[in-house]
Amino acid sequence: MTMASRQRVLVIDDEKINLKVISDILREDVDVILAINGEQGVRKAVELQPDLILLDVLMPNMDGYETMTHLCHDVRTSAIPVIFITALNDSSHEERALLMGACDYIQKPLYTNIVQARVRLHLQLTKQRKMLEELAHIDPLTSLANRRKYEDVISSEWQSAIEHQECLSLLVIDIDNFKHYNDCYGHATGDKVLKQVASVLASQVNPGEGLVARYGGEEFTMLLPRFSQHEATKVAHQCMSEIEHLNLCYHHGGQTGQVTVSVGGATCYPQSSHLLSEFFDRADNKLVQAKNTGKNKILWDVSDKLDVPVK
Ligand SMILES: [Mg+2]
Incomplete structure (x- = not known):
């Protein structure tokens, strides 16, 4: 069972300082994987199968929306929940992110407690979803596959x-x-x-x-x-x-x-x-x-x- 191991969060942000801030906030609870742009983020998501992705909206070349599109269109990453992170104080961006399938949205400046609480909540949901998926495939009497x-x-x-x-x-x-x-x-x-x-x-x-x-x-x-x-x-x-x-x-x-x-x-x-x-x-x-x-x-x-x- 993979349940006992630490969960993994992939953070995709073009600014190193943001990667450091988020990683400092989260690393006590989870293993943090960092990516400095959308391309690297998609690649690491496929390879390392994180439990949750934090995705910056504003990035040069491939922005957060485009990155999200790539993640959604690949069966290997489409089920991984994504939280958008941005400084944009504009509800239309929030709406667009949620419509694209983001599970949540965090605005900068980042407050440690808010980031931790939201990440914990979504990791908990991910854990429960995975357990239910496993249970749905096991015969309860014999513990064999059903x-x-x-x-x-x-x-x-x-x-x-x-x-x-x-x-x-x-x-x-x-x-x-x-x-x-x-x-x-x-x-x-x-x-x-x-x-x-x-x-x-x-x-x-x-x-x-x-x-x-x-x-x-x-x-x-x-x-x-x-x-x-x-x-x-x-x-x-x-x-x-x-x-x-x-x-x-x-x-x-x-x-x-x-x-x-x-x-x-x-x-x-x-x-x-x-x-x-x-x-x-x-x-x-x-x-x-x-x-x-x-x-x-x-x-x-x-x-x-x-x-x-x-x-
Ligand atoms: Mg940015």
Whole structure:
């Protein structure tokens, strides 16, 4: 989590004395990044992703408004809140800045308390917005990514795989006979099983190498960019064996059963003519087939052999 680290404020002003004054006011609370003109400011905003930008209106060459336009038109910087700073005592400038999307406006001369209060307020809002965004992508029970996050990530990985002609593997994983387990021990214990299985799945993928998500109910997805079928199958086997080692038993119909999972998998080299939904369906169909033919197994979709690009 990035929440614990100090927040960063980028100050863009053409006068060194102003940069110094503002930086003296803020540096106790935050890390201050300085830029002496609009071009440098835009570049540093893209590179360093500050939490807030303080932007001087009157600057030679690229003024504050033009700088703001650049920031707004770049997806990498458009969400960063901007406070305009100027000596202009004219409400039309204030209005123009706010209409352009500035979150606030501070007039010179700068009063330490006012600058601090406004900066703190907007940093607090930024922090809350980021936390809400993170929460909106996490499954509260298992702490895995939720389905929404999975959909976001697979879309971007799919595009990236098309661009770089790389392969993409997908596992759809479902806990076998989960209903029996719930019926036997109740939903609270069922939730514990979901957590344990989730934690095993998460432990099999290094962060940055893939994404494990709770797709819904007792179904999970594991997205493995750049994993060949062989590599992804290995991960799937590892998951199955670790889950078996959890040794979670239940009684059903006079018999003792153990928690296992079924896995459907698919690997492809996505191309712009392919449909992402079909790729998911191929893995999901294999999961259904695994479920219908005895469970506790991996079935892999192999209809993609011809899609391997000739390099
Ligand atoms: Mg100026």
